[in-house]
Amino acid sequence: MTVEPDTQTQEHGMQIGFIGLGNMGGPMAANLVAAGYSVTGYDPVPAAADKGAAAGIRMAASADEAVSGAGVVITMLPTGTHVLNVLSGDGDTLGLLAAASPDALFLECSTISVDDATTAHALMLETGHRGLDAPVSGGVVGAEAGTLTFMVGGAGEDFAAALPLLEVMGGRVVHCGGPGAGQAAKICNNMILGVSMIAVSEAFVLGEELGLTHQALFDVASAASGQCWALTTNCPVPGPVPASPANRDYRPGFAAALMAKDLGLAADALDSTGVRAELGRRAGEIFRELTDSGSGGEDFSAVINTIRAATASDGSDGNISNSASMNSTDSNSNTAGQPAGQSGAV
Template identity: 50%
Template sequence: MKTIAVIGLGNMGGPMAANLAKEFNVRGFDVSDKARAALDAPTFDTAEEAAQGADAVLTMLPNGELVKKVIGSLLEADNGEKLYIDSSTIAVSDAREVAQMVQEAGSHFVDAPVSGGVAGATAGTLAFMVGGEEEAFAAAKPYLEVMGRSITHCGVSGNGQAVKACNNMILAVHQIVLAEALVLGERLGLDHQAFFDVVSNATGNSWALSVNAPVPDVVPGSPANNNFKPGFASALMLKDLNLAMVSAEETGTDTVLGKIAAEQYAKFVDSGHAGLDFSAIINEVRAKGQ
């Protein structure tokens, strides 16, 4: 049985590690004692100890600088050939820098960010978008299949992060325009259920409505039914939008609606709503024009 070290056992990494432990030997590390204690698998005091002797390393960390620091430290501590899978959401340029660093050390790397949130991580139904060489993708796939329902090879290193940024920019725009349409419907006297029944079966349908409807009692399981307790927090949406804006600037791409979405979520987060689900932005729309 192969061994995989999981570095980062937070809201996403913890359940991902738990699913991996069903099929592989898992060695875990997190800076949080609580996160380490929650994992029903061996944990260690340092990332380097956790990765020692492992066939693969999965990182799920908050930002690109930390990913570079941790993987750099692991490469220095153990120069044996390994597969590195980074499922953090980081800049495309950071992912490509890490890929080069890993390859120069004689190991293999894929960037494999995810979609599906905590619920998907727990259920093992995440969608993985993967960048990296074919050989590295083939090696990573058995691990990813334990954690996800959809695994797509998107091309060279960094392309997983690229498509994640593009996808979430679309999602943010959808969620905002859906909020605007719902509030407009409310003010015209339209019932939420009638709105949903028509739009979910018409050309205006989207994941933002059919799965993440920002009004209660329409879609079972949507955060709106639980005071917008996050499946995907507004702070994380803002992080992803900012990464998309960095890529847009680097490539000279005029993302008009993406820029508006980034500005709207920045205001929403700055006003104290970072911990709410990103669909809670409907409350900001309702507060305007009254």
């Protein structure tokens, strides 16, 4: 279904093609429309397309059609294979590089490998376009609020041209270096995040075994040297941080399956560089195990439930049921169950 754009979307006189209107791309494109940009979008999932149309995005019947006449093309897709295929076409389609206007500026916002990002950038230049890799951090909440952090790789003049758009969708925009540097920063950032969430979760389970309430541990660690984003923003237990996914049955947020994917990209980069990173690799294994267990659609902070389950199966001296009962006397109680969540796919 094609929807004509509202008159306000013509304010900036720039046509944007947006490919991938899922949990992240949809809100990002909607924020551009709200800021007065003309956005034509495409997503093969009917629900995503319908939601995009409701947000004022003109919906096209194909990716090629969405970027026809566009001076800026934004992609937000699941994997590097998806990105390279949609850029070059698959035999039945022209591909975005052929369908877009000459000298279009491509903003590739998916999280993919550094190798795929540099390959995509080379293809953009070979076909007469400009390109940036610009992955994001901040999750669905950040996409909806327009407070994402963009990590950008590419030429300085292209970064300057894209900056007004990126500032609509994000609260912080960092030029990290040349092609692929944005993806490199994203992979490193998420390796830190994955490791720190496991550490925070292990600490809370240990605190339960030692008789600490969730609130007491939070009050100490959040104001001490244990302070980190995984604790103060995405706390893995309900109560101390009301906005954290733990308070809504671990609905993402940032899905565990996506963390497993990103840590897989980090492992590939570790292999290619020869860097020894034992915690990063082990974190990837833990999140893959969480995903394989059927909890990949839950927020990545649900890893705490895996730690509790492993503690119980090990037959530790601490009594989980007793400590859980202790915690149930305040508003910060949690259980060892693994509640179902929503898909966190982009």
